[in-house]
Amino acid sequence: MQTDIKGHSISPLAVTLLVFIIGLGALIYSILFSTWDITAYVCLSPFFLIIAIQALRNPFAGVCFLFTFNYFFIPWYRYTQGSGLSVWYDVATVTLLITLLIYSYHQQGKIAWKYTKNILTFGGCIWAIYTAAEIINPTALTEAWIYSRGIIYSTLVMSLIGVLTMTSYKRLRIIMLFLSIFTLTAVAKTVYQKYVGFDETETTMLIETEMYKTHLLSDVTRYFSFFTDAGNFGSNMGFAAILFGISAIFVKERFIRLYYIIIALCSIYALFISGTRGALFVPIGGSILFTFLSKNIKLMGATVIFGLFFYIFFAHTYIGESNSSIRRMRTAFRPTEDASYTVRKENQKRLAEYLKYKPF
Structure with missing residues (x-):
């Protein structure tokens, strides 16, 4: 039994029953309207819950899960046509980093920032700052940050997660x-x-x-x-x-x-x-x-x-x-014999002309 802030007792069985009813309702809705992605998420929710609990106890478990999810993200998206999966990945990545920092501070009384002093994290930080500064670029497009965030800020976040857990x-x-x-x-x-x-x-x-x-x-x-x-x-x-x-x-x-x-x-x-x-x-x-x-x-x-x-x-x-x-x-060692090499050289010329007046 657990007690809420008003002193009333809350039964874990009641919470479980409520979650079960919500999940069952979601399953019925997905079956009726053929939204099979909801069915998949509901069926996998216990697994995700277990992973979340384990990540809170030991962030390295969360790293292993995130690593697996990242590697098989494309086939999951391709075969389920799931929308918004990339956003969930971003949320999971940032949440894991925050959890890791809290866990590290709770266990040691401080965060082991000494591990972050390396070329990878410094490079990722410089790259993130540079791309953020591109917001003042008059030719900048919002889509640029949306579609390339995986190679901008994930580089920095994942490098921090990596060095803080690979101890x-x-x-x-x-x-x-x-x-x-x-x-x-x-x-x-x-x-x-x-x-x-x-x-x-x-x-x-x-x-x-x-x-x-x-x-x-x-x-x-x-x-x-x-x-x-x-x-x-x-x-x-x-x-x-x-x-x-x-x-x-x-x-x-x-x-x-x-x-x-x-x-x-x-x-x-x-x-x-x-x-x-x-x-x-x-x-x-x-x-x-x-x-x-x-x-x-x-x-x-x-x-x-x-x-x-x-x-x-x-x-x-x-x-x-x-x-x-x-x-x-x-x-690859005889590029002049390859048609795509010629196209690539032409693209480089066009880009060079643009960079001549806008080098940054």
């Missing part, structure tokens, strides 16, 4: 486990698209959004798994490849090392069948940065040799040219 190696390993499962799921979906085909929803999307013009090409099909497009998918696979590839070098357990190597190889394979040429430079750039930070002469030498081999293979040979994925990736 132990165990937690990092948990997030790595989550990402490994998500990556393998994305690769499996891509393999399904390649060998079985696109499902009805994906086919409709390709036609209605005219994505078929850039994904169903004459010489190759660009697969995108459950991501927004092949470009987004390819760059994510490139990131996964370099992350798990580097991690495999340092992890001590043989099974985990083998597991990470398998994920890295699967990610490279998925990157190639995505047909996203620019994504090649994600693992390449990551390798160069890692080598530079390591300050290991042997590793630097090995990276240089591998880099030269990689460049010569794509830029100066025709090995594997019969494979459509390799043939497409090779055009």
